[in-house]
Amino acid sequence: MAASPRKDRFPTTARSWIDGQLGRGAEGLAETNHHIMSMYGEPLKAYYNGSSFRSMGEPDDVIASFFADRLGRADFLDHWQASGRKLRHWLIVAFRYFLMEQRATRSLPMERRQVSDTRATAEGNITGGIVDDSARDAEEIFHSEVARSLVRRAMVVAEQQCAADDLHVHWQIWARHTIDGCSFPDLSEEFDRPAVRLKVMSRTVSNRFRQVIRELLAWPGALPHQLDEEIRELMSDLAKGED
Numbered sequence: 001m002a003a004s005p006r007k008d009r010f011p012t013t014a015r016s017w018i019d020g021q022l023g024r025g026a027e028g029l030a031e032t033n034h035h036i037m038s039m040y041g042e043p044l045k046a047y048y049n050g051s052s053f054r055s056m057g058e059p060d061d062v063i064a065s066f067f068a069d070r071l072g073r074a075d076f077l078d079h080w081q082a083s084g085r086k087l088r089h090w091l092i093v094a095f096r097y098f099l100m101e102q103r104a105t106r107s108l109p110m111e112r113r114q115v116s117d118t119r120a121t122a123e124g125n126i127t128g129g130i131v132d133d134s135a136r137d138a139e140e141i142f143h144s145e146v147a148r149s150l151v152r153r154a155m156v157v158a159e160q161q162c163a164a165d166d167l168h169v170h171w172q173i174w175a176r177h178t179i180d181g182c183s184f185p186d187l188s189e190e191f192d193r194p195a196v197r198l199k200v201m202s203r204t205v206s207n208r209f210r211q212v213i214r215e216l217l218a219w220p221g222a223l224p225h226q227l228d229e230e231i232r233e234l235m236s237d238l239a240k241g242e243d
Helices: 017-022 026-049 059-070 076-083 087-105 109-116 133-164 168-178 184-191 195-217 224-241
Strands: 118-122 125-128
Touching: 017 026, 017 076, 026 059, 026 087, 026 133, 059 087, 076 087, 087 133, 133 168, 133 195, 168 184, 168 195, 184 195, 195 224
Parallel strands: none
Antiparallel strands: 118 125
């Protein structure tokens, strides 16, 4: 009996899924924008709340305005793809630029001087400008929140993949060991299976989880060693956020 085809799974990768969606016209662009907003909305809010811009308005309103402005531009994601930069870096720089634009329109003298010292070399790419300690702290918060968001998304996708492949028990064992901290000897009693077998089952899920993380982190033109470095950086950002 032929195996039934797998259902299309939630998009995990900026490298392939966004490329495919952008080729589908308006409908694909809408799905891409939704994915970006759901993945990066909370990290951007965390950055905003920790920055010197936080008095400009309610976080949700500011983030919504940013997404409406930037994602509403037909060439915003085209420029990102052409840049070869990581999506999270592209977004945070674009967000800072957006916030400085908003300050400038409110005719604040100091902010005008800061913006005049900032040259936009491309959409979402800034050179020059003032970066103080509070800005650096806020950016660290952003990257920590991105790490958490990516890990949460990776867990959802990996669990969906395991469910689709009838690996429910594998997922349960991995979650009990990795998330709950249960030892394999204890799990051996719980699942009535040898600890050695449980380790193999858990490793199967671990491999899938790592692959999903790689796909979530991918950007156009990313090489394997660059993804490995990005994963190490991500884990470092996550650890900083838990200090």
